Structures are given as structure tokens and as C-alpha cells.
Amino acid sequence: AQRVTQPEKLLSVFKGAPVELKCNYSYSGSPELFWYVQYSRQRLQLLLRHISRESIKGFTADLNKGETSFHLKKPFAQEEDSAMYYCALRTESGGYQKVTFGTGTKLQVIP
Amino acid sequence: GAGVSQSPSNKVTEKGKDVELRCDPISGHTALYWYRQSLGQGLEFLIYFQGNSAPDKSGLPSDRFSAERTGGSVSTLTIQRTQQEDSAVYLCASSRNSGGYYGYTFGSGTRLTVV
Helix, strand or coil: CCEEECCCCEEEEECCCCEEECCEEECCCCCEEEEEEECCCCCCEEEEEHHHCCCECCEEECCECCCCECCEEECCCCHHHCEEEEEEEEEEECCEEEEEECCCEEEEEEC | CCCCEEECCEEEECCCCCEEEEEECCCCCCEEEEEEEECCCEEEEEEEEECCEEEECCCCCCCCEEEEECCCCCEEEEECCCCHHHCEEEEEEEECCCCCCCCCEECCCEEEEEC
């Protein structure tokens, strides 16, 4: 069965410091991974997806199949990055898809 | 519509009562999903619709929970005989056919409080 693990419930960093939000997954097939973000009082929204290899708001994430990881990184944290971050794994079986989310990591950027 | 709309935004109900939560997805999105968001539990998958059919109901926590979708559009999640442990934010999301490349678009959720 597929599983997404985000080991940190809370990550506090100082403004300007590097950020790494950890995500590990377990899935026997070919994974598709995403990061979603929820800012205070806003909707959960897609941040980035591994298949497009994009950088959004300075964040990047590289899929490491050997380590089954998809960590989210940013070299210099900003106060506006404070939010809840969810890693998600999309799988497809029998023509049907399913997206499994991790439990989330709250990022707190200290001014 | 322009986004995923959920109603009501807040619902307080007495234990034992039934509640209905509504989701209106983005026009043209064939896939619709319900999740439950609880503090410390992350996002718990409940049910997935492709068109009007629900190929995956594996996440519904008990037979008190049911959902339907009509006309390939609006969906209703019904919780019968609500319990205090049902208190959570119920999120609906929709996506284009596969939801792969474009991901999901979420609604703002319904906060359910069972007293």
C-alpha cells in the first residue's frame, strides 16, 4: 500500500536560513509526487509537482527514487513561507487514481 | 464556477443528528474527492468520484458516512448519527480527468463541530 511520511510536525527556522521539509514515500510503482501548501486562513493549494521540475516561490523538490524521498527545499526562508506543507503521492491502479497525503509539516519562519 | 465551492462553511450540530455537506466542483472537472482534515492527522482520504461513480470508497470511516454525486457535478457527503469524533474540516477537491499533472483544486472546506 502507498504511504507518505512527513516526520516533522513542526519546523522552525530563522528568516534567511535554508529550509528542508522532509517527505518519504512508499510505493512499488512509478510515483508522482506533489507538494501542497496551506497558508493561514487560505485554501490548500498546489505548490509544485515533481514531473514539471519547477521552482515555485523559490522552493524546489527533487524526487530521489533510491531514497524514496521528495524533500522540499528553499535556500533562504522568508516570513511569508510560514504555512502548513503537505507532501502527496498520486498512484493509479486499475484505471483509478488516488492521492495520499502526508500528515503535514508546519513551517514557522522566525523574523 | 471559477473555484471549488463548499457549503456550509461552518456547521455545528448535536450528537446524533444527520448532516449534509455540499461540494460544487470546477465546471468540467470530472474527478471529485472528499478528504477530512483533523489536527495532527493530516488529510484523510474519504471517497473519490469519477463522473457519478465512486470507484474508491475505501476511506469512508463507517457506514454512517455516504456520498453521492449527480450530473457529474455537485456532490453531497452525508454523515448520519454524528459523533464527536466526526468533528473536523471536510475538504472537497476536483481535478481534470487524471489529476496528475494539474493536481487538485481544493475548496475552502466545511468545519463540522459535533457537540
